[in-house]
Amino acid sequence: MEETTTDTIEINDRDVDVRITWEVEQCECTSNYGEGEVTERWIEAFPLLAEQITTTTNGIEIVQHAYGFEEDPIRDFDLAIVKAIDNEVITY
Helix, strand or coil, X not given: CEEEEEEEXXXXXXXXXXXXXXXXXXXXXXXXXXXXXXXXXXXEEEEEEEEEEEECCCCCEEEEXXXXXXXXXXXXXXXXXXXXXXXXXXXX
């Protein structure tokens, strides 16, 4: 299932709004524990797409840049997004 989050990060001394599209998976593991079982549940999220967005005064969102995580990061935006996710500044 895909979900989106919106964050603000600093790129080149400017605050930038970023929308991230994530592939989200509900995970579960059941194990024997003593006489019974215990079930652990967690969520795994993998970033798919990052978009730098600007909102106009009348509420229209404009995508300034987009970065797909399967691509090599080239621009300042790409590099900042990868760094923010690696350093857990942006999380799901």
